[in-house]
Amino acid sequence: MSKIIDLANKTILISRTDSIGDIVLTLPLCVWIKSHFPSCKIIFLGNTYTKPVILCLKEIDLVVCWKDIENLPYNEKVQKIIDLKIDVCLHVFPKKEIASLMKKAKIKDRIGTSHRAYHLLTCNHRLNFTRKKSDLHEAQLNFELLKPFGLTEISTFEEISTSISKSFTFPTIALEKDFFNIKNAVILHPKSQGSALEWPLEKYKILAEKLIENGEIVVFTGTENEGKLIKSFIPHHENCYDLTGKMSLEELIVFISQSKTLVACSTGPLHLAGILGIQTIGLFSSRKPIHPGRWKALGKNVTILEFDSNCEECKKSKTCSCIQNIKVESILKLI
Numbered sequence: 001m002s003k004i005i006d007l008a009n010k011t012i013l014i015s016r017t018d019s020i021g022d023i024v025l026t027l028p029l030c031v032w033i034k035s036h037f038p039s040c041k042i043i044f045l046g047n048t049y050t051k052p053v054i055l056c057l058k059e060i061d062l063v064v065c066w067k068d069i070e071n072l073p074y075n076e077k078v079q080k081i082i083d084l085k086i087d088v089c090l091h092v093f094p095k096k097e098i099a100s101l102m103k104k105a106k107i108k109d110r111i112g113t114s115h116r117a118y119h120l121l122t123c124n125h126r127l128n129f130t131r132k133k134s135d136l137h138e139a140q141l142n143f144e145l146l147k148p149f150g151l152t153e154i155s156t157f158e159e160i161s162t163s164i165s166k167s168f169t170f171p172t173i174a175l176e177k178d179f180f181n182i183k184n185a186v187i188l189h190p191k192s193q194g195s196a197l198e199w200p201l202e203k204y205k206i207l208a209e210k211l212i213e214n215g216e217i218v219v220f221t222g223t224e225n226e227g228k229l230i231k232s233f234i235p236h237h238e239n240c241y242d243l244t245g246k247m248s249l250e251e252l253i254v255f256i257s258q259s260k261t262l263v264a265c266s267t268g269p270l271h272l273a274g275i276l277g278i279q280t281i282g283l284f285s286s287r288k289p290i291h292p293g294r295w296k297a298l299g300k301n302v303t304i305l306e307f308d309s310n311c312e313e314c315k316k317s318k319t320c321s322c323i324q325n326i327k328v329e330s331i332l333k334l335i
Contacts, residue, residue, distance in 0.1 A: 007036075011084070015045045017093055019050070019195065025271065025298065027164055030059045043060075043064055056168050078104050088108070088109040091111060091112035091119070091145075094119065096118045102122065110123045111127070111148055113127055114126035127144050138295055140156075161275075164275050170257045171254060182255075184258075184260040186259070187256065188207065188264075190230050192266065195267055197285045205233040212239050217240075217241075218235075219259070221243050224244065227242065253276070259278055276299075280297050280301060281305060307325040
């Protein structure tokens, strides 16, 4: 690798155009960069959908939505990038079109993993590390990309959790909707839009019923389409609310922040709950690469439940349904 890149008074673009959980686990990079180079400007290139999450981090100076660029004529795309006056581009989520665009715009330093063939032509700093077989957490693996800036030792999971929890704040929005009157609720977020192995809906229903018996307020969250799938599993009770499809992402972040607990599999709201500091209970399979060692939510109040952390099938990375065997009582004890 060439000499260390000094970001003082420079503009760096962080490219990460995927989902909420992945965004949350990338934000600690911005905290590290700003703490070591306070005079730099950080631009985050993300999705329109995840923009509310990115805006919650004070270290980020500007959010640019990829959707506002990708459908432009090619020359206009290039000019959009040139107008941002970027000195360094960090490809956290590799995307061939974006990598090519950054090179065409003549960004001086372009950083990415060496495990993408197109980075041989588009990146002039290529880091050689593997994610799939690593024992490091996803947030720690992202830190590998900071080595061109002088990072010599990967931060611990605890250090990363502490740094992001201090920097992440929830949006300032008008709390006019009725659901903002629901405080200290236990949020159950059963679905993951296919991004993770899920706990059975039947067990979420039993958990909700027992929580209500114990005097808890229960709220089900998810997208509108997910709401259609889980509607028949939501108990009919005055202390149980179906808020699927009723919140914007900004509203969900604020609602989570004023709740007591969130229970979910490895999905975006789990990661939001973790860094917002509420009790966060993650339901996981122990199979690599989807195991909690890689995808546990950041935060100090996070608990992970697996049915069998030594599952033989999971150890062999075989398809296994052991997550379905996590007991309702195990979650009840924690809450």
